[in-house]
Every structure is written in C-alpha cells, then in structure tokens.
Amino acid sequence: MGSHTRRRLLSTTLGGLVWGTVAFTGACAQAQNLPGWFLSPPPDTAEAWFAVGEGPDPEAARRTALRAVAARLRSAIEGSVTSDVTDANGRVTRRDSVKVSEDVLRTEFTKVDVLNTARSSQGVMVQLRVDRPAFIRDTVAQLEVAARPVDEAEAAVQGQSTLEQYLALRRVLPDIDKAINLNLLLVGAGQEAAGRQGFARYTALKQRTEGLSTRMVFEVRTRPEDGDIAQVVAGALADRGMRSATRATPGANVLSVDTTTREVTLGSDKLVRLVVRFSVADDQGRAVASREHQLSGASRFDHKGAREAAVAALASTLKRNPSLAPFGFKE
DSSP states (O other): OOHHHHHHHHHHHHHHHHHHHHHHHHHHHHHHHSOHHHHSOOOOOSSEEEEEEEESSHHHHHHHHHHHHHHHHHHHHHHHOEEEEEOTTSOEEEEEEOOOOHHHHOOOOSOEEEEEEEEETTEEEEEEEEEHHHHHHHHHHHHHHHHHHHHHHHHHTTTOOHHHHHHHHHHTHHHHHHHHHHHHHHHHTTOHHHHHHHHHHHHHHHHHHHHHHHHOEEEEEOOGGGHHHHHHHHHHHHHTTOEEESSOOTTOEEEEEEEEEEEEEETTEEEEEEEEEEEEEOTTSOEEEEEEEEEEEEESSOHHHHHHHHHHHHHHHHHHSOSSGGGTOOO
C-alpha cells in the first residue's frame, strides 16, 4: 500500500472518529438538557399510569405518551392471559396465548392529567398521569352495556333448536366480541380475577356460536336443471362452516330453491334474467326465512354462457355477506 493511500485512509478514519465524537458529545449534551421528569418518569402504581411523550405540538406529544400506556396495557394482557380452544365436541384441544388486537387498545383513557410540559428539539415534551381506577370504572360501565343483550340472548335460546340458537347468538356476536375485549382491558388494568372470568365466559360463548354452525345441516332442494345453483348454495353454506345434503336428511333444515329464467337476444348478445327464490323451513317444518335475488348474465355466444354469468353473480352475492342474511334470515 502506498504512502498516499495510507495517508488518505488515516485522514478518513480520523475524520470519522472526530464526527462520531462530536455526535456523541452532542447527544450527551442534549440528554443533559432534558428534564429529569422526562428521563425518569415515576413508576406505575395501583392508582395511575405515568408516561412521557414528544411531538411537534402538545396534542401529538400527548398521543405519543398515551400510546406508551396502551403498549404497557397490551404487554400486561398478553403476558397473563391464555385461551382454551374447544372443538365441536366440547373437548379442549390446545391453549393459545392471547394476541391482543388493535381494537382492544382503541379505547379512550377517561381521566388524563398533564403533569409537566417543556420545549424540545422535536417540538414539545409532556408527562402524563392516567387515572387507573377511573379507567377501570369506565371499562366496567361499557362492559355492562355490552353484556346486557348477550345475557338476554343466552337466556332466550334455552331449549331452542340449533338454528334458533345460532341465529340468536350470531346477532349479538359484535357484543360478545366487545365484551371479550373489555375483559382483556380489565386484566391489563390489574383486575385480573374479574377480567379472566369474564374473558373465559365470553370466549366460550363465541366458541359455542361457532360450534353451532358446524352442527347445522341444510337439505337443499332444487329441480334437476338447477344443479349449478345447488352447487353454488352448497359452497356458500360450506363457507359458513355449515353442511348441506341433496337428499332427505333427518334433523336437517330444508332450503328450497325455486328459479325463473328468461332468455333474451339483443343483436348478437345473449342475455339471461334469472330470479332465484330461497325458502327455508327448520327441522320442525316451520317456515323461518325467504329471500329473492334477481340476477342477469350476458354472453356473445349463447344463452348457456349467459346463464353461467348469472349463476356466478349469485355466487358473488352469497359470498359478499358471510351471514345467513342472503338466504332471508334477519341478523
């Protein structure tokens, strides 16, 4: 290696060391200028969470600090709750660690006090105190609201058919999910006994609702020429975790399909207008739902291709809404 190259490498190395020293010194100086309350906020207590945040304005800094509290809440929940997963026969097959969704943490902290503020190189620094008992009280109040329709539905389905139970619990599934999330928040806030108990109860109820769907069988009745529609209906039921049959099945709900087809030719285009009517009777023979769908399909070649397009439109309609509403049930 030549002397010129060695001098250039030495110069580059020294320059890097000088720059690193300057950067380190600047960082130390900046750290020394930060207030003590920002560098070392108080530890959390049973009465409050403490957090600091920084942002271009006070509100942004406040949001950053609250996200820090939410992250601590998430960590506390995930570290303390596991979930039993039950199969359709009621057996516990495994235990999963609970992964907290963003929905759990999209909650408003009801009582937040700003303890300190200061200017910073990023804009503003803040220190917050979040009232833990107030948060717990607010969460319990929300839980009472969410639990009310669930409790009423659970009491009403006693002795009802599998289909009736499923529909009643499916309608309150959003409330069940909310109750699960609120109980997780109670666990994270330190109310572990009550939170775990509620979480276990509503999780089991959700699993029960899902299990009811797998126990349901629909006997699909169609005319021989509507086999393509029968196939679409069977696929839609399977997507919902339900079974279908094409012959008489004891204990099955009967789903009758009636169709009206109109073929039209416009110039070189072939069109099909397809009306599909669903009628559902439960396992006791009682009419429980009905729905009509009007569909159309077009083809440049023949009416067969136009019908295939109309049937594909029906499949899309049934897939778009994963509930039983497309078959006429109110959910």
